Amino acid sequence: MTYRIGILGATGAVGQRLIQLLHDHDNFDIAALTASGESAGETYREAAKWRIDAPIPDSVADIEVRETDPESVPDDVDLIFSSLPSSVGEAVEPAFAEAGYVVSSNSSNGRLDDDVPLVIPEVNADHLDLIETQRENRGWDGALIKNPNCSTITMVPTLKALDDVFEIERVHVSTLQAVSGAGYSGVTSMEIIDNAIPHIGGEEEKMETEARKLLGTLEGTDVEWHPSSVSASCNRIPTIDGHLENVWIETAEDATPEEAEEALRNAEPIDLPSAPDPLIEVFDEPDRPQPRLDRTLGGGMTVAAGGVQSTDAGLQYNCLAHNTIRGAAGASLLNGELLAEKGYL
Amino acid sequence: MTYRIGILGATGAVGQRLIQLLHDHDNFDIAALTASGESAGETYREAAKWRIDAPIPDSVADIEVRETDPESVPDDVDLIFSSLPSSVGEAVEPAFAEAGYVVSSNSSNGRLDDDVPLVIPEVNADHLDLIETQRENRGWDGALIKNPNCSTITMVPTLKALDDVFEIERVHVSTLQAVSGAGYSGVTSMEIIDNAIPHIGGEEEKMETEARKLLGTLEGTDVEWHPSSVSASCNRIPTIDGHLENVWIETAEDATPEEAEEALRNAEPIDLPSAPDPLIEVFDEPDRPQPRLDRTLGGGMTVAAGGVQSTDAGLQYNCLAHNTIRGAAGASLLNGELLAEKGYL
Amino acid sequence: MTYRIGILGATGAVGQRLIQLLHDHDNFDIAALTASGESAGETYREAAKWRIDAPIPDSVADIEVRETDPESVPDDVDLIFSSLPSSVGEAVEPAFAEAGYVVSSNSSNGRLDDDVPLVIPEVNADHLDLIETQRENRGWDGALIKNPNCSTITMVPTLKALDDVFEIERVHVSTLQAVSGAGYSGVTSMEIIDNAIPHIGGEEEKMETEARKLLGTLEGTDVEWHPSSVSASCNRIPTIDGHLENVWIETAEDATPEEAEEALRNAEPIDLPSAPDPLIEVFDEPDRPQPRLDRTLGGGMTVAAGGVQSTDAGLQYNCLAHNTIRGAAGASLLNGELLAEKGYL
């Protein structure tokens, strides 16, 4: 079965990754690309300042870029990936869902809305059932589902694996985030060379809330957020790709480092075309994972973990994921594959 | 009053900073420089691969480098600064102290020994009294005092200021450390460009133990360590100088961010030639301090702090210090000035 | 004698450097700062995203920023420094000169105009005489003088020193330019981390033409350009400050490396407050100058050279200057000091 795909915001950093991941996908065919008004009418090659270290796929280079509105996208598109600035997404995504499109979005708007599924397929695929509530509430034929923020995605699969066994009560997390997370022009070189920035606007709150919704339980038509407390401190550092995170957890059940590593290794993979197996790669070496060496594990979809140790403040470990693949484009793609698998397309 | 100074390990990264700080010091005159055997007999210019972004001081360039043993250093040297690999320091420093020299050391050996003062002048100058015990225990005419590790120094002045007011019970700290902390050749470029390393051997334990000794109370001839728990996670990132740290504290007394900022701003400076005033510079901007912009505050001796906020996990803030100045060479120098001030020279 | 100074474009990267250089200048007092319309009315602290690794001078922080037009600047300002985007400079600078202000500009517009002096004080101070012609031609009471592009300034003092002795016929130059040369937001981090860009729009032509005008001879009311050919290839690399250049020259008179080094060392300094002495620092070590180590020589005003050698293709050597000090803000400042010295203010 093959589905026709549209991409909103196709020329941005995440849009480029989506195209790289989609251009030879077995079930998904790129049928429509949109960008901001000034690019409409140009070919993708003209409109995109392509920054990925592999050429623009030939099959995509000559596609004409469309305006980002439902009128401009053919009716027979089965699935829309959206990677828009949240202010744009806020206006445009509901319009697409209302027009009948199923939208898998990476944009941050609406992630915490009660009737919007916020999903990582390996963590909470069952939250997709919220779509029924959403359609009832909003009178939509289409649907809108979200993946979380890149820094949240890096950590949550490890939290889920550990919560299932030891019951997490409290999380401290400190992040070392790559510049690509801010988009192509988000961080200037003068800001970050020989430097680090201990603040990313809104990022800490995203990690603290999204993690608890993702780990929450679907009760009837509501997600009951996970009762743990999560406190995040977010930093930008001079790496291109790959978010590295230092995590401490306090748990209801005691856990030795060996037991925690086993729980991480046992994290259940999901059977979707772009899903990695194992879900979590656990390193024995205390100095791994590292962004440059480990971000492309499993085609950038694997979550890496390591340095698990006991401390006075609970278990401490580090985790890493490729922020524009597992943390953004690949996250939306995986949600799209889940939507197909579950019969929503 | 002028003192004659010797520097052990003068050609290394910290030794170079010491020379930069000492060459026009009002009270300290460089009288002897030592390095490893193969450099002995060369001029300092020949022996040192000078890497500081200011020329080698003319007054130092032609000094002949000596062997690192007490025989090779003139008797009339009043104060020795030591910045040796700990394995070398372990053997050599006691020999100097036994030979009657007062040694202010940056090397990590012996920092936790009961009768070795581990001192940051603004934090625990009174610990210097341990020298009496040390001399009795070891039969030395000289003395050996230590400054802590660079990552410890960055954090402890802020902890002290907050502990004095709110009584700290628990600390989580995550570090983003500069490559100069590992010495000139400690981190290769292939290891760190476009990367981060979530492990620095022994560093976490140093932070956890040294902080508690520094914040401890001198009771008779013993330091009673501070009862708080400290848990550290240490990372190397691609910055040249300046360690940035994310800190969470839990306190016995409630503290608002405003009260915490006030406590930090009120941290008592000390009256020594190289001491900064204020001791702690507190930033209002949430994205400060940053290593490249703020590491040279107060000639590299100021501790910078910012981003103070309340979280579910207590107070969270960031701090920064220049790791080879405040965190190493300047730390030893300040201890030397304190020794002079207190009449130990 | 003290002069009152205005700065156009005071919030940009070069404007910030100007303020750093001017705030404790003996003869120049900052009297007016301008920026683009949206900043007018704000204090400098509010308007400038300050990016220099030293605090905003207190004397400047609270100055109210004005609009960039002659009406908004007090009449008693003696000298205007301009560091505007060339498209803005093109419109605004002549308006200031017409209104009677003497303008020392770093902007690229008009540098090659026949009646505009393009000056490096140590190279061609006599070209300032063009001001007479300029005033006649344009009916101005004020004047407009220019300093060259940062990559040109790095090389030309060395070319002048060598041309005076050996007569240069041909120049090849390849540049390794720092990101600050493109302004605060000119190069994104995703463009340049772990990368280099072999093209800077218009830069090669600037080097080829400006160098020949600077080395040219003032004949009556015209500058006769230097007859040499200059061919440049320009690259951006991941350094913050400091342009490094590889230069080959072919000369009419034979030159050994030793003779060339002597000619460079003999380059005549000028007696102005911000001028370095020596003008050119010549390194014996073949791996110097290097941007991080040598860009701050002489407060960033010295030109560094090294690696002089004979090749089949003539003399080859490397040179370096701090691109936002000697290459921009300091260049305008030095021209301002020259204008004062020569009685044009």
Place this chain on the structure above:
Amino acid sequence: MTYRIGILGATGAVGQRLIQLLHDHDNFDIAALTASGESAGETYREAAKWRIDAPIPDSVADIEVRETDPESVPDDVDLIFSSLPSSVGEAVEPAFAEAGYVVSSNSSNGRLDDDVPLVIPEVNADHLDLIETQRENRGWDGALIKNPNCSTITMVPTLKALDDVFEIERVHVSTLQAVSGAGYSGVTSMEIIDNAIPHIGGEEEKMETEARKLLGTLEGTDVEWHPSSVSASCNRIPTIDGHLENVWIETAEDATPEEAEEALRNAEPIDLPSAPDPLIEVFDEPDRPQPRLDRTLGGGMTVAAGGVQSTDAGLQYNCLAHNTIRGAAGASLLNGELLAEKGYL
């Protein structure tokens, strides 16, 4: 047909790349790995500090590392790849060749020896005939062939393509070289972050001599070096992989940029398993090729070129190749494939 392969110096940066390229090669099976004495007896996983951003191939991880001498390597190995420090290679490689092994070496020793073929398959495959002379001269059953230095390889395929059409008389080249070219520990992070180094020991001479031997003509038993003059200036910059070079050529026949681009595009590929087609990728965009974006073209074996333009100093263009693939490991591999193809194994 399958050949059994040995790798000398298998744990170094180039050795790691060789293993990455060889582990799933159709015709070459890894049969023996050697390293310096202290690693002998360890598994490859233990001995190698693996730094490539893909896991150690499973088929290689458990191979026991041997000593680097002919006694330690099985007799039935058909082809040896050598990537040793030149001082080691100088002693060891002739011993292997004398013991009957055919050695394809990346080490710099002996490259200019009259009877040692220095080969890039697409440029001068015919130079392999020197092996007959070598065997006669040295009484060897085996053979020793060399690939050039990484900075030479980057440029020479483009020079060959242009020389064939326009006859090159003179070359100026300035390089921007990645840190991996110096081996895993060759450049410390403190040397290169926020910096550039305008000197790489011996590199300029290698480019100047090797290029002329490669472009030379085999006349009987001798290579007559190409009569052009080549002058190189070499720089290290903070990139991980990919050497970028600015080249100027003067030619006997006039060439427009368009004609030169056509000549580059027409460069003849060779039919070997690891050879790229096209050999040279020519970019229209003036700011390409760039190391991070273009170094992996053709699996890292393509040479990229761009920015072709006419200047007063002849044609100017830029070229780029992956220095540890096309410039080292892949270069040796391609020579190995050529040796197999020509029946030398």
